[in-house]
Amino acid sequence: MTLIADIAAAHEQFTALRRDIHAHPELAFEEHRTADLVAERLEAWGIEVHRGLGRTGVVGVLRGTRAGSGPLPTIALRADMDALPMPEHNRFAHASRHPGRMHGCGHDGHTAILLGAARHLAAHRDFAGRAHFIFQPAEEGGNAGARAMIEDGLLERFPCDEIYGLHNMPGLPEGHFGFRKGPAMASSNRFDITIRGTGGHAAQPHKAVDTIVIAAQMVGQLQTLISRHRNPIDVAVLSVTQIHAGDAYNVLPGEAVIRGTVRTYSTAVLDDIESRMRRMAELLPQVHGGTGELHFHRAYPPLVNWDGPTDFALQVARETFGAERVDGNMPQHGGAEDFSFYLERVPGCYLFLGNGEGGHREAQYEGMGPCELHNPHYDFNDALLPIGSTYWVRLVQAFFARQEAAPQS
Structure with a gap:
């Protein structure tokens, strides 16, 4: 040298x-x-x-x-x-x-x-x-x-x-x-999924739309975007890093927020993941009578x-x-x-x-x-x-x- x-x-x-x-x-x-x-x-x-x-x-x-x-x-x-x-x-x-x-x-x-x-x-x-x-x-x-x-x-x-x-x-x-x-x-990207339902008493879940249950299902389903909807040779990572909901032991919260990050080596792969995330965030809560929306922030390509x-x-x-x-x-x-x-x-x-x-x-x-x-x-x-x-x-x-x-x- x-x-x-x-x-x-x-x-x-x-x-x-x-x-x-x-x-x-x-x-x-x-x-x-x-x-x-x-x-x-x-x-x-x-x-x-x-x-x-x-x-x-x-x-x-x-x-x-x-x-x-x-x-x-x-x-x-x-x-x-x-x-x-x-x-x-x-x-x-x-x-x-x-x-x-x-x-x-x-x-x-x-x-x-x-x-x-x-x-x-x-x-x-x-x-x-x-x-x-x-x-x-x-x-x-x-x-x-x-x-x-x-x-x-x-x-x-x-x-x-x-x-x-x-x-x-x-x-x-x-x-x-x-x-x-x-x-x-x-690439580095952040997401927020907001799930809205109907709050209620924990002893009467049938009178509420439980955002905690929806959020729990959402976390599992999000992983299928990597394991079942992406070509295995296209490397990508989706990590849920935060779940925020509720303030009391006996209250079903009316809102839950899921946050995390997505990383890919291809913009085309990222486009597909974001599109599928948006559809999942909006449709899965509807199965339970709630609503959902995705905010997706692309930081670095x-x-x-x-x-x-x-x-x-x-x-x-x-x-x-x-x-x-x-x-x-x-x-x-x-x-x-x-x-x-x-x-x-x-x-x-x-x-x-x-x-x-x-x-x-x-x-x-x-x-x-x-x-x-x-x-x-x-x-x-x-x-x-x-x-x-x-x-x-x-x-x-x-x-x-x-x-x-x-x-x-």
Whole structure:
């Protein structure tokens, strides 16, 4: 593995930067301090800065110094900046200073990695084209900062030919890379089914329409949408996570609410499940004399990597770090990512960078929990900073080299 020399030399500097961000976590659309820090660094390196997209988003535009013929090729790299609304249980010096907020997913590391790459590229602009550095708010919790930036004109103001993003992955060996063409991460969707009947005395159920009984039947029937109405090769998960009804031991409630989540790797499969859920939610209560309605919220679509960009990004990783460090067929991940919104509009790839056993070795105190994503003991592994930055630089350089080598029409 060969790191870029000046990136490796700046490892301590960017470790301090990453830990500063970790100590000051900010939630979705509240990333003001982080955005200020990002913008200040980009401007200091001579990168053109634009702010306000998606409320707290930052875009850095770097133009190469070489002249080119025809439209300038443009590549975009994205890092997410937001933290999670959760407590941190770590005791090291850079632990969160804000109770109830934590960088429990490594977005502090993603931001520092992209800044490290931007710094190097700003000092080595010998290419014909543009690189866009997208620092995005609000990836967590279904807030869809990617969609917010797109709605604010990101792709019109800063068009790109290809877009790339990465996420650290605990459990994948430290510094290894993982790729998957096609559907790589699931869609994320929430549902609420409201059942209305007639309340009554628990001793006289014949005078009521029992919403508890209807809800109990509904939970079982919902699972048949996965086990009996879906092609088994089309992966999908439907989980009921909440049932709310009633306030007293001797009262049959007039309303019950069922809540949960649906995840799929295909929009067509999701369309079918939602349609069948709606019919079930409306018709099953009628059998008992009640009514029902479904509210279905689509948060993030499936993340589908493009074949060409994935092959390209995978090859750059192999050439830079060695084939033994690259997995080209990572298993599908059941989590969701709003990078999927970009990939619906622009060719690109979302990849994984191995975090090893979980991160910063000071986090491994005896008796602490696993250092996994969204865990209160998680910390990003700072050894990845020069690896990730080197990879982004080599990807950008290979992108422009490929453009120059392509035959001109």
